[in-house]
Amino acid sequence: MKCRLVLASVVGVLIGVSGGTHSVQAVSLKVTPLEYRTTLRTGEKKKGFVDIANPDTVAVTVTFTVQAFRQTDNNGSLQFYDDPHIAKGIQLDLDSVRLGPREVIHLAFLLDGSVLPAGDTYAAIFAASTPSSNGMAQAARVGTLLSIQNGTPAGHEAKVSALAASFFQVGSELTATIDVMNQADPAKYTGYYPKIVVGSVPYGQKTVEGPLVFAGRTRTIDYRQPGNYFGFLLIEASAEGGSKSQVVFAITGYWRWLMPIIAVALIVIALYVYNQRKKHRYRTHKKVTKIPVK
Numbered sequence: 001m002k003c004r005l006v007l008a009s010v011v012g013v014l015i016g017v018s019g020g021t022h023s024v025q026a027v028s029l030k031v032t033p034l035e036y037r038t039t040l041r042t043g044e045k046k047k048g049f050v051d052i053a054n055p056d057t058v059a060v061t062v063t064f065t066v067q068a069f070r071q072t073d074n075n076g077s078l079q080f081y082d083d084p085h086i087a088k089g090i091q092l093d094l095d096s097v098r099l100g101p102r103e104v105i106h107l108a109f110l111l112d113g114s115v116l117p118a119g120d121t122y123a124a125i126f127a128a129s130t131p132s133s134n135g136m137a138q139a140a141r142v143g144t145l146l147s148i149q150n151g152t153p154a155g156h157e158a159k160v161s162a163l164a165a166s167f168f169q170v171g172s173e174l175t176a177t178i179d180v181m182n183q184a185d186p187a188k189y190t191g192y193y194p195k196i197v198v199g200s201v202p203y204g205q206k207t208v209e210g211p212l213v214f215a216g217r218t219r220t221i222d223y224r225q226p227g228n229y230f231g232f233l234l235i236e237a238s239a240e241g242g243s244k245s246q247v248v249f250a251i252t253g254y255w256r257w258l259m260p261i262i263a264v265a266l267i268v269i270a271l272y273v274y275n276q277r278k279k280h281r282y283r284t285h286k287k288v289t290k291i292p293v294k
Contacts (some may be wrong), residue, residue, distance in 0.1 A: 028055055029062065029127055031142045042151060043114040050107045050144055052127045054099040061130040063096040064107065068123050069145065071191065071214040078145075086123045089116030090146070113150055120155070120190045121148040122212075147193070147212065155189025158182050158213060159241030160196065169233075169250040173226040174200060176246070178237045184215035191215060194239050198223055200250075201234040210239075228253030 030053040040046055054060050068083035091110040099105060109125060126143040158180050165176035180194055191214035199205020211219045223237070229250040236245040251259055 029053065029060075029129055029140045029142045030055055031127060031144055036144075036146075038111070040111060040113045040150070045110055045112050045114075048109050048111060050109065050125055050127075051104055052099070052107055052142075053102075053104040055102060057101045059098060059100045061096060061098050062105075062127050063130065064092050064094060065126045065128070066090050066092065066123055067126065068121070070122065071212070071217050074218045074220075076211065076219060080124060083123075085115070085117055086121065088112070089121075090123055090125070092125070111148070116148060116150045118151045119149070119153070120192050121150055122146070122190060123148065149192070153192065155182075155184035155215060156192050156194070157184045157241050158192075158194035158196075158210070158239040160237045160239050160244045161218060161242070163235065163237050163244035163246055165235055165246050165248050167248055169229070169248050169252060170256065171252055172256075173224050173252060174229060174233070174235065174248070174250060175225075176223045176235050176237075178221040178223050178244075179218050180210050180213055180221060180239060181218040182213040182215050183241050186214070186216040189215045191217070196221070196237060196239050197243075198225075198237045199235075200225065200229065201236065203227070203229065203233070205236065226253075228255055230255040230259070 032051045032053075036048055036050075038046060038048065052062060052064075054062070066087050067080040068086045069078045069080045071077065072079045089112050091112065093108040093110075094105075097105055107125075107127075123146045124143045125146065126141060128141040129139050160178055161181040162179035163176055165174075169175065178196070178198070180196060182191060182194070191212055193212055194210045195207055196210045197205055197207050210221060213219045223235075229252045231250065233248050233250050234245055235248055237243060
């Protein structure tokens with residue numbers, strides 16, 4: 001059994017705090033890395049790190065928290081909430097720290113596979129600055145989203161529910177939109193990153209990782225495949241639970257300028273053949289001997 005952690009993205013939120021009529025200075029924080037992946041054996045504990053930087057010229061107090069999150073719609077919007085099991089399974093070395101001007105802290109956190117919920121779990125490590133007491137500075141909140149697959153994967157039941165593409169494909173690439181639906185029960189499972197097989201027959205296919213899709217949700221993928229394609233193609237997309245396909249006619253890549261050249265050449269050849277045959281009929285007609293009538 002394995003536990004895979006994916007640091008999917010960085011979310012920065014600035015919270016404005018007004019203070020009377022005087023000017024307000026923005027305090028910023030930066031967090032890295034953008035993505036963190038690791039594998040845990042069952043019950044294994046492993047440390048990870050997040051760097052929190054204060055790029056400003058003034059000192060700031062930063063507090064650290066852990067929250068779970070879930071998707072709230074088909075656009076991927078997230079809702080963050082407190083979860084005691086998540087907080088125990090992702091333990092931070094510090095609750096708060098005072099960062100001086102241009103200082104960076106290498107914040108360690110411990111992933112405990114024996115405490116984290118089994119299956120797919122999603123959380124975020126947040127760093128928030130405290131606004132100044134005189135109201136002269138805003139608070140800043142940045143966070144790192146974590147995606148944790150703890151133990152044997154379960155509830156991975158995505159299907160391609162729709163595929164839409166223009167029949168005529170002219171340009172530098174093939175394009176289509178693909179809807180991926182997670183059919184798992186939202187009451188039992190969270191979400192995952194489905195593997196989607198996409199391709200164009202007869203040119204081949206490839207497997208790509210789709211976006212995070214929570215149970216009961218549908219996400220849309222913009223599929224783009226650069227290449228030199230000409231003629232009728234079958235665009236296909238499939239996941240664990242189902243697939244979709246659509247026939248298109250494509251003129252992409254170098255075929256965009258090669259086809260007009262071929263068309264002009266064919267027209268020139270056709271005109272030449274027509275003129276030659278016309279001349280041949282004219283010469284044949286002149287050679288016909290007229291027999292006088294007696």
